[in-house]
Amino acid sequence: MKTLRGSKVPVSALGFGAATLGNLFREVTDDDAYAAVDTAWEAGVRYFDTAPHYGLGLSERRLGLALSGRPRDAYTLSTKVGRLLEPGGPGGPASLDDGFVVAADQHRVWDFSADGVRRSIEDSLTRLGVDRIDVVYLHDADACGDGGEQALREAYPALERLRAEGVVGAIGAGMNHVAPLERYVTETDADVVLCAGRYSLLDQRAGLSLLPEALRRGRSVVIGGVFNSGLLADPQPGATYDYKAASVDLLGRALRIKSITEAHGVPLRAAALNFPFRHPAVASVLVGMRSAAEAADAAAMLARDVPSDLWDELKDEGLLTP
Structure with missing residues (x-):
């Protein structure tokens, strides 16, 4: 377990990314989710x-029951603010709603106001069935209409106040862009940032400045x-990259990486x-797990031990940023 820098909140190296419990892309049964x-x-x-x-709150409800x-x-529990769930929607049977196969009986409303932050946390506490949340991230603030300025101006200070009051243990932001x-690393006193998809074997953009700056300023990165x-789990024709069909070039790059890892006796997933x-700024890696088999495989x-010469070969081949 590592402690998020500047806080007293511990995280395990392997974290459970519970988007899968919200029926991401396909339905998951309750039994599989709990398993x-x-x-x-x-x-x-x-x-x-x-x-x-x-999953319009489904992930929070299932996770709360699974941990109850x-x-x-x-354990350490994190959730996010920025989207409020409001009643009313087309309803009907399960459908692919923003990537989640759920009945659309609610709709999402962007809200990075101070009141919206408090309401979102209160709603999450109810769905999760817990009395506190350890880490709260501003979620996808860069995707909001004003480019995330309200999140910095209103939502982030609200999180700082909640941290000072002891309502939450650590605060930060979670996004897909570096x-x-x-900005949260350099302009705020956030404890942690969650960077999705930008520090992988195929995309090392976060390693250029975000991770070094986080380390220099004493911030943690998930x-x-x-x-x-x-x-990178299973490179083959039809595989997805950032939730879209992977290009031929990306597929070829992934297959080259796989051939090198396997030559060293290391599965691509392990690498x-x-x-x-x-990178020493990284405290935890979140992995989506939708079944017992996937959870066991991730662990x-x-x-698995990964020899240093595997990384050296990937760099020599131009597949990793030095």
Whole structure:
């Protein structure tokens, strides 16, 4: 376990990314969702991340139930603010709603106001069935209409006040883009940033300035999307990269990386999971797990030893930024 820099909040190296529990792209049964959490727990996972956005609250409700029998002080829980869930929607049977196969009986409303932050946290506490949340991220603030300025101007100060009051233990921002996260590292007193998909075997943009700056300023970084939504888990025609069909060039690059990792006796998934920890600013890696088998595999892949000459060969081949 590592402690998020500047806070007292611990996180396990392997974190449970619970977007899958919100039926990301396809339905997950309750039994499979709970089995995934149980297996991850048995493997030592103690950090669980969710958000209201994931399945219109389904992820939070399922995760809360899955963790309900465990001591609250034994695990770290993070969720996100920025999207409020309002009643009313087309309803009907399950459908692909913003990537999640759920009944659209609610709709999302962007809200990075101070009142919106407090309401979002209160709603999340209810859905999760807990009395506190350890880490709160501003979620996808760069995707909001004003480019995230309201999040910096109103939502972030509200999180600072909640941290000072002891309502939350650590605060930060979670996004898919590097530049906005750098603003939170350099312009605020955030404890942690969650960077999704931008520090992987296929995309090392976060390593150029975000990670070095976070280390210099004493901030922690949590990495998500190490498989880039699937391509690095199983590179083959039809695989997805950042939730879209991977290009021929990207597929070829992934296959080249796979051939090198396997030549060293290391599965590609193991290399992808271990790669972020080569930078000391990284505290945890979040992995989506939708079944017991996926949870067991993630834990096993992270535990694999990766020889240093594998990384050297990837750099020599121009597949990793030096």
